[in-house]
Amino acid sequence: MTANDPSSQSLQLTGNGQLKHFLTLDGLDRALLTEILDTADSFIEVGERTIKKVPLLRGKTVVNLFFESSTRTRSTFELAAKRLSADVLNLDISTSATSKGESLSDTLLNLEAMASDMFVVRHSQSGAPHFIAESVTPGVAIINAGDGRHAHPTQAMLDMLTIRQHKGAFEGLKVAIVGDILHSRVARSQIRALNALGAEEVRVIAPGTLLPADVESLGCKVEYDMVRGMQDLDVVIMLRLQKERMEGALLPSEREFYRLYGLSQDKLALARPGCLVMHPGPINRGVEIESAVADGPQSVILNQVTNGIAVRMAVMSMAMSGQVSERTQVAGEQG
Numbered sequence: 274m275t276a277n278d279p280s281s282q283s284l285q286l287t288g289n290g291q292l293k294h295f296l297t298l299d300g301l302d303r304a305l306l307t308e309i310l311d312t313a314d315s316f317i318e319v320g321e322r323t324i325k326k327v328p329l330l331r332g333k334t335v336v337n338l339f340f341e342s343s344t345r346t347r348s349t350f351e352l353a354a355k356r357l358s359a360d361v362l363n364l365d366i367s368t369s370a371t372s373k374g375e376s377l378s379d380t381l382l383n384l385e386a387m388a389s390d391m392f393v394v395r396h397s398q399s400g401a402p403h404f405i406a407e408s409v410t411p412g413v414a415i416i417n418a419g420d421g422r423h424a425h426p427t428q429a430m431l432d433m434l435t436i437r438q439h440k441g442a443f444e445g446l447k448v449a450i451v452g453d454i455l456h457s458r459v460a461r462s463q464i465r466a467l468n469a470l471g472a473e474e475v476r477v478i479a480p481g482t483l484l485p486a487d488v489e490s491l492g493c494k495v496e497y498d499m500v501r502g503m504q505d506l507d508v509v510i511m512l513r514l515q516k517e518r519m520e521g522a523l524l525p526s527e528r529e530f531y532r533l534y535g536l537s538q539d540k541l542a543l544a545r546p547g548c549l550v551m552h553p554g555p556i557n558r559g560v561e562i563e564s565a566v567a568d569g570p571q572s573v574i575l576n577q578v579t580n581g582i583a584v585r586m587a588v589m590s591m592a593m594s595g596q597v598s599e600r601t602q603v604a605g606e607q608g
């Protein structure tokens with residue numbers, strides 16, 4: 274599977290163009306992305322109620338299947354499913370069946386036998402959620418919670434919601450993504466989302482060793498120098514150095530990286546006034562971002578986390594209703 278695989282599009286949309294899985298932003302148009310943001314907006318209010326629940330997934334079973342560690346993503350998926358009134362099962366795969374030699378397909382067959390309705394999947398292998406969506410029982414929705422370097426579509430959408438809340442619209446915005454683009458599934462999904470939603474310019478700022486060879490073809494401009502790259506920016510998104518995915522020495526040292534690409538107050542001052550500071554987390558203070566900036570008035574890093582719940586509620590409820598309407602349609606055609 275490639276990042277642009279058209280089969281993902283037919284796999285994740287119903288015949289009517291509704292979402293039934295959420296695997297990648299490839300092939301999803303502006304109208305659908307806007308529908309996700311609008312639906313998420315409507316769920317924000319649920320998080321502010323005394324009783325933070327709506328019955329949309331009542332009686333449904335959601336399984337969080339995390340083959341890679343996660344704090345924010347796993348817990349906000351869990352909260353989102355619970356706020357939709359689903360029953361939630363969290364499986365930490367590193368301590369369960371796969372470590373006893375069971376294959377991924379067998380683990381899934383067993384979970385399907387427990388009448389699960391949705392799998393939220395994080396995997397170190399690019400394409401794992403796509404593979405599962407191809408083989409899963411009809412009616413079961415697959416949501417990608419980050420696969421290898423390929424995609425992290427709910428992260429990108431919570432970032433888009435945060436940008437829209439603060440800037441109103443995407444038109445005219447110049448957005449930069451800084452740091453380890455090479456290993457980042459987040460950057461790939463953000464570039465897609467920003468282009469689809471009509472941002473004026475998407476820029477990546479990084480040393481050549483942290484950029485994929487085909488980076489411009491993803492739909493962005495490249496800047497190797499951060500001082501030049503910060504000019505005219507409305508939003509700057511910092512990324513973590515994903516050392517767990519690095520093979521060999523790609524950087525002289527963390528200190529040198531911070532000097533050249535770390536977001537300090539001095540560098541932030543080069544951007545447009547009110548430039549938003551974002552980071553998907555986990556942040557490494559003093560490596561990619563100065564503490565005063567991470568905690569400063571332009572930082573929306575914790576808003577991103579809060580918005581993750583509403584966006585995940587939106588995607589889960591939309592995919593479940595896509596599955597239901599497709600089942601109804603198929604049953605109608607057969608009857």
Ligand code: NCD
Pocket residue numbers: 345346419425428458459512513515553554555
């Ligand atoms: C990101 C991820 O896992 O891809 N984090 C996240 O989902 N909040 C980025 C990272 O790990 O640096």
